[in-house]
Amino acid sequence: MHRPPTAEAQVAAELADIRPALVPRYAAELPGARAAVLTRLWRALAHEPLPWVTRRVAGSEGLELRLADGRALRGPLADPYATDAYVSAVRLDGVPYDDPARLMTGLAVPHATGFAAELAHSTASLALSRAGQPDHSAEWPERDWEWEQRVVDGHPFHPNCRSRPGFSVAEQLAYGPEHRPVVRLGTVPVDASESLLTGDWPEELRDGTRLLIPVHPWQAAHVLKVPCENGPAAHPLMSLRTLALPGGPHVKTALSTRLTSSVRDISRYSVAASATLSAFAEELAARTDGLLHVTRTLGAITADSSDLAAVLRESPQMYAAPGEQVLPVASLAATDLPGSPERLAALTRLALTVGLRLLELGVALEAHGQNLLVVLSASGTPVRLIYRDLADIRISPARLTRHGITPPPLTGRLVTDDETALRRKLFGSLMAGSLAGTAGSAASLRSALDTAVRDLPAGPDLTALRESPVPAKALTLMRLSRDIPGDQWTTLPNPLH
Known part of the structure; x- marks a missing residue:
């Protein structure tokens, strides 16, 4: 029987x-x-509440997972915060597996076939991403987007770290940031009366009564x-x-395919809330004594379709003084800078x-390594933070009111007073995401936390941070x-325990 080529072979053929x-x-x-994808998968198997894993036994020889069908899966002890590819193989009932897609197929649990295909694609795309990398200079990049393009491996803990379904090899090379392309955006004209626009829309994206949506x-x-129509070139x-x-803003476009876990379209809800949310976040950031800036949303538009929408945001570079650098926190792990333990x-x-200050006031940031940026001084010391993309923060009207702050006129998924949901949003993205x-x-995380928490003001959120397990998305x-x-x-x- 003829079998279709594997994802690895398909990428090799297209690349040839x-x-x-x-x-x-x-x-x-x-x-x-x-190994990188298998390490991420093994972390999930070791720590997520998978219904077909009935028991986990850690010992001097590693970790054993007992499965519901009686089989045993064995591998090394799983550090939930490790980012190095330290798992080269695991054994399922004594049979070694060094390929994450083959392992998932061998597990044969519900929905394993589809997930195995995603893992195969993630592995092949990750190898492609790594293959085209130059030797990075020890010098800092000259432009802020160059920092972002140093993040080659994608999500540090998701097995689908580089899964890009629907992208050919040519499209990955043409559009993937780690391949350092220049992308020519298109524009689609829409009648202003048939679209939803919040904020301002620049003259260069207008054509008479029509608005041009970057695509x-x-x-x-x-x-x-x-x-x-031909639009601007962008990085x-x-x-x-x-x-x-x-020299201008950042543009967030709709991309209706599943990258890692989510389809990256732009909902009407996000467009409608964007101006109100941006003004509110700017007001709240002013309460951090200059430690945080939030990039303003300049304008957002949708032609009443999540597939045809765009958001314009300020560049974080606007908040850097001469000699300072702005980079996503995720870029720190991909950059060889001196003094890393002190910087962490x-x-x-x-x-x-x-x-914690914003959480106490009533806002939980989704502070993962992509949304949270750090401003480094000329010597490499973190001095301020910048936050971008407000689409998935959580707002607590009760907490805001308690502090004399008028809640913004928003409804829907952004708004909750649930303490667990608020802490999950911040701690899951910050502790189990960007800092980890x-x-x-x-x-390393324990060492950094031991130093950091000593000087933080007491409160119930800090107590939860100190004493409770760390929430993380079960990806x-x-x-x-x-x-x-x-x-x-x-x-x-x-890690504090």
Whole structure:
């Protein structure tokens, strides 16, 4: 029986046609990519509440997972905060597996087939991403988007760290930020009376009574399937669908495909709330004594479709003084800068100070390494934070009112007074996300936290941070629970214990 080519072989074949010089490097990167994705998958198997894992036993020889069907899965002890690819193989009933897609197929649990295909694509795309990397200079990049393009491996803990379904190899090379392309956006004209616009829309994106919506070329070709007029050239940032216009704002485009866990469209709800949310966040950031800036949303538009929408935001570079650098926290782990333990401790203190202060006031930031940016002094010391993309923060009217702050006139998913939901949003993104990804191990994170929490003001949120397990999104469980919408959660050992 003829079997279709594997994802790895398919990428190799496409690469041989369009960039044959990269084929040897791609092949050389495949073992490391498999180990990187397998390490992320093993973390999930060890720590997420998967219904078919009935027991976990840790011992001197590693970790054993007992499965509901009686089989045993064995591998190394799983550091939930490790980012190095330390898992090269695991054994399922004595049979070694070094390929995460093969392992998921062998587990044969519900929805395993679809998830295995995603893992195979993630592995092949990760090897492709690594294959085209130059040797980075020890010098700092000259432009802010160059920092973002240093993040090659994607999400530090998601097995789908580089899954880009629907993207050919040519499209990954043309649009992936780690490949450092210049992307020519398209524009689709819409009648102003038939669209929803909040904020201001620049003159260069107007044509008489029509408004020009920036469109990602992948979206134009695969989803909208309409001709687009030539728009501005831009540099893709970490999220791939958000791009930096040279000397101008950042533009967030709709990209209706599933990257890691989510489809990256732009809802009407987000567009409608954007101006109110931006003004509110700017007001709240003023209460942090200059430790936090929030990039303003300049304008947002939708043609009454989540597939045809865009958001214009300030560039974070606006908040850097001469000699300072602004970079996403995720870029720190990909950059060789001196004084890393001290920098991590300073960043941890700064991020917890700001995050807990805003949480006490009534706002939980989704402070993962992509949304949270740090301003470094000329010597590399973290001095301020910048936050961008307000689409998934959480706002507590009760907490705001308690502090004499008028809640913004918003409804829907952004608004909750649930203490668990608020703490999950901040701690899950900050502790189990940006800080863990920067630290790279439980030991490094513990050291940074030990230093940082001593000086933080007491309060119930700090007590929860100190004493409770760390919430984290159950990313693999979510991909294996296709019939359950929304986020699902697990807890990780608290490094402070």
